[in-house]
Amino acid sequence: MGEDQARLIDSLLAAVRAAPTDTTLRTHLAQLLVAQGRNEEAISHIAVVLQQEPGSESARALMVQAMGAPVAPAPEFDWQRAERELDLPVPTEFAEGAPAHEVARSTVRLADVGGMEQVKQRLEAAFLGPMRNPELRRMYGKSLRGGLLLYGPPGCGKTFLAKAVAGELGAGFLTVSLADVLDMWIGRSERNLREVFQLARRSAPCVLFLDEIDALGRKRTQLANSGMRNTVNQLLSEMDGADAENEGVFVLAATNHPWDVDPALRRPGRLDRTALVLPPDLPARVAIVRYHLRDRPIAGIDVTGIARRTEGYSGADLAHLCETAAERALLDSVRSGQPRMIDMPDLEAALRQVRPSLRPWFDTARNVALYANEGGQYDELVAYMKKHRLL
Structure with missing residues (x-):
């Protein structure tokens, strides 16, 4: 710490004692x-501020930072607002800092x-078996054409699984x-969609993950535009067009509403597996709770006991559960002026x-499982709902 900074802090300490x-x-x-x-x-100074101004957002954010929790990043520039204020459209290529597609490397594995x-x-x-055994794949005529559609309720790990596939494939x-x-x-x-596929082909082997495919590939009969x-x-x-050369491009898609995906996307050669x-x-809930508590100060937490009591919770629900417990401990620390651990009463x-x-x-x-299960494509969902008395 520089001498100037030290003198400034000493001066402010004296000023705070005076006022x-x-x-x-x-x-x-x-x-x-x-x-x-x-x-x-x-923390001791922020606690005093919050005692006098409990609603101070800046003090709360500073307390979170001081206690070592991550701070949300600053919002990106709002180009839509700029367009409204200028009354002129701002083309994407002229928007400084416009997001560009990037191919990342996943460190996640299925073991995670x-x-x-x-x-x-x-x-x-x-995907993974045929990729690891190319000779057997050729012997049995197993094709790597097409893609896989991950579907299910929101917040249950579809994106995480897609990253794990990329990690397993390297x-x-x-x-x-x-x-x-x-x-x-x-x-x-x-043109944007074509460029995305071209980037994936240039970066092969590459897992191209189409998130919320029900929005990108919605049933054309439902589209007025x-x-x-x-x-x-x-x-x-x-x-799967005549010019599509997707060797080494593995297409995964995710949706919460598979019944809204255009049927043509689920034909052989496209998203033909689900x-x-x-x-x-239970094992997944244990892992999720542990993951969301891993960097937080905890004491005496029965993770397995919490997991047993959260059947039917999504991964996002469990993340919110841990966040709520951490917030309770944080606010209690603010009121007392002494940081404490997150414990079982908080959970x-x-x-x-x-x-x-x-x-x-x-x-x-x-309704979909009962009345629109054409060809038995939702049989697995029907079996789960019957087992858990959701039908």
Whole structure:
């Protein structure tokens, strides 16, 4: 720490002693202390600020930072707002900092995914087994054409599984959603989609992950906009058209609403295989709770006991459960002025507050499973719902 910074902090300490109710001065002092790694000193000053101003968002954020929790990144520039203020469209290529597609490398492996053995077996049969045994693949005529559709209720790990497949293959990982493709200019959405597939082909072996495929590849009979129908047509062409050369490109897609995906996308050569990703089982819930508590100060937590009491919770629900428990401990630390560990009473209180969020999805799925299960494509879902008395 430089001498100037040290003198400034000493001056602010003296000023705070002279004016102990000046929250602005005390907050500034706490910011400097956090920047210098003197978090315990900073926490004591922030606690005083929050006692006087309990609703101060800046003080709460500073307390989270001082206690070592991650701070949300600053929001990106709002180009839509700029367009409205200028009353002019800003083309994507002229928007400084516009997001570009990047092929990443996944470090996740299937071993990192707790439970979900049936899904892992389906992924092994569809992609991983044939890739690891090229001679046997050729002997049995196993094709790597087509893709796999991961479907199921929201927040249950479909994206995490896609990253695990990329990690197992040692392949690049490129994720795409409707927001990455859709453009207001005629023909631009199709061009964007074509460029995504071209990037995946150049980066082969590559897992191309189409997130929320029900939005990107929605049933054309449900689309009133001709531009969106053209985008679906382009997607069909890129996946299995005459000019599509997708050797080394492994297409995975995810959706919460498979019944809204255009049937043409589920024909052979496209998303012709499916895997149902259900709410996490007990081993998966144990792994998820441990994951979300791993970097937090905890004491006396019965993770298995918590997991047993959260059947039917999604992975996102469990993350929210841990966040709620951490927030309770944080606010208690603020009130007392002394940081403390997250303990079982915090998790117990969070369990009373956070309830499973998947019932509406299963209510919708029930009608589809009962009345639109053409060809038995939702038999696995029907079996799960019967077992858990959701039908």
